[in-house]
Amino acid sequence: MKIGIVGLGYVGLPLSVSFAEAGCDVIGLDVDPGKVSALREGRSHIEDIPDARLAGVLERCVFTTRYVELHDADAILVCVPTPLTPNREPDLGPLLASAQSLAGVIRRGQTVILESTTFPGTTREHMVPLLEESGLRAGEDFALAFSPERVDPGRTDYTLRTTPKVVGGLTAGCTAAAAGVYAHVCDHVVPVSTPEVAELSKLLENIFRSVNIALVNEMAMLADRMGIDIWEVVEAASTKPYGFMPFQPGPGMGGHCLPVDPFYLTWKAREYDLSTEFIELAGKVNQQMPYFCLERAERALNDASKPVKGSKILVVGVSYKAGVGDMRESPALKILKLLRERGAEVSYHDPHVPELVDFGLRSVDMPAGLDGTDLAVIVTAHPTVDHRAITERTLTLDLRGATRSLGTGALQL
Structure with missing residues (x-):
């Protein structure tokens, strides 16, 4: 299987390495040319991925700034930042820009999975219309799902392999397709009924921690x-x-x-x-x-x-x-x-x-x-x-x- 990863930060780069270690070919994309250049040379910018581990999978990885190279991927995982504006409101700029770029390169039969943390409805209300500018129909011509990242930098007791992966697709077929992708790198996939359930589950996990930290503070x-x-x-x-x-x-x-x-x-x-x-x-x-x-x-x-x-x-x-x-x-x-x-x-x-x-x-x-x-x-x-x-x-x-x-x-x- 060939996996495309959009965004090579704290989420995307560990995913890229894990899929490559599982025997998949990986196309890693980032808009930062300096980051891409360093990765091609085997230099990692993420502490959880030491240079030696990156070097071990370089032959299976292609790092690029060009979206067109994702056309050949079987699945594309979107792991771009979802920050806040100065007014503390959601900034979907990087996410929407990546979706627009993907619309020009996706093909029939691909699976697209959003991992970036966001509010319920983002996959259906924002990703679907942008990706369908390709002329393809989400849920029919290509599979679309949301699967929240659960990366905890520096943690070794729970890894991508051992942490259950929640997956919610636009349709049951989309969920099955996304689950099949993650089966390469996750021991336990948890399917849910919709992308909205998966989106809200991630927010609940972190709000639970936020509220309890606030209480003890x-x-x-x-x-x-x-x-x-x-x-x-x-x-x-x-x-x-x-x-x-x-x-x-x-x-x-x-x-x-x-x-x-x-x-x-x-x-x-x-x-x-x-x-x-x-x-x-x-x-x-x-x-x-x-x-x-x-x-x-x-x-x-x-x-x-x-x-x-x-x-x-x-x-x-x-x-x-x-x-x-x-x-x-x-x-x-x-x-x-x-x-x-x-x-x-x-x-x-x-x-x-x-x-x-x-x-x-x-x-x-x-x-x-x-x-x-x-x-x-x-x-x-x-x-x-x-x-x-x-x-x-x-x-x-x-x-x-x-x-x-x-x-x-x-x-x-």
């Missing part, structure tokens, strides 16, 4: 006011063997999914005269967490008889999650910005992020980066960082609970 702010250790509270509640699932407080949510996906559903809900107040409230709580973290940093310095202005503050970990360099929607960026606005001299250390161009900063080496530091703030707890050594050298505010078991006296969220 709000509890953390209350616990702080009451002088109660929120981490001990979570640990105690977690001993209940039913009816409770632990979520950890932190500086906010990052990544493409959790800070973005809820807004796709709240926007769509307005078409049905429904205000999704619960979901929107969760978003507001999580967006406020960097401000609470700023307040905690200010209090930590104040207790040490130091103002924020002029203090040297080292931010430890700036990617959105531990073990990866993914900066999408990272709350660390907001915290860095707020600290600078208060007059702090800010630096950072992150073994996965060598440079923050927008801040004019490069990651400092450790332990030299601690010299003269008034406060270290652990924003992302990378497993390769020696957090104990940090707490032994300088005043430390731990926003992730990484030092609780060390007995070092670091300040907690």
Whole structure:
């Protein structure tokens, strides 16, 4: 089978490699010529795909910027970004552009599958009319389905192979065709009745996490006011063997999914005269967490008889999650910005992020980066960082609970 992949980012490139490893020929397309050129040379831009793994499948992969090369594919998977506009509304620009380009090259008998996270109705209301500009009929001349990506960067216990794959086609035949495609790389395919069910299932997964993270973050702010250790509270509640699932407080949510996906559903809900107040409230709580973290940093310095202005503050970990360099929607960026606005001299250390161009900063080496530091703030707890050594050298505010078991006296969220 020959598989076409549109978009070679955090979703598309791992898919490309997985299909190639399963014995499929792959045509990977991206609009970024630099990315395509690097991939042709065996250089990966995704941490989950090391160069050595990419090199092992290069003979089965063709990387291109030309949509016409997708004409020969048996199936085409669309994995383009679905970001938000500055007004926090869905931006379907990349998705619609890819659909328009595909309309000029798709052929009878192909299977087209959308993986990009979006609101219910996108596949039927937007993809169908654009793809049918080809003169072919969706569900008759070509199969069309939606299958939400479930990539969690840096995770190794659940992979594409072992994570169940939800698939919803325009027709039963479309669902069967898409399921047959994923059978090459997924052990368990979960067929659902429509694309809308599949689209909403992805949003529910991430909104579930967003709401519960907001709940524990709000509890953390209350616990702080009451002088109660929120981490001990979570640990105690977690001993209940039913009816409770632990979520950890932190500086906010990052990544493409959790800070973005809820807004796709709240926007769509307005078409049905429904205000999704619960979901929107969760978003507001999580967006406020960097401000609470700023307040905690200010209090930590104040207790040490130091103002924020002029203090040297080292931010430890700036990617959105531990073990990866993914900066999408990272709350660390907001915290860095707020600290600078208060007059702090800010630096950072992150073994996965060598440079923050927008801040004019490069990651400092450790332990030299601690010299003269008034406060270290652990924003992302990378497993390769020696957090104990940090707490032994300088005043430390731990926003992730990484030092609780060390007995070092670091300040907690």
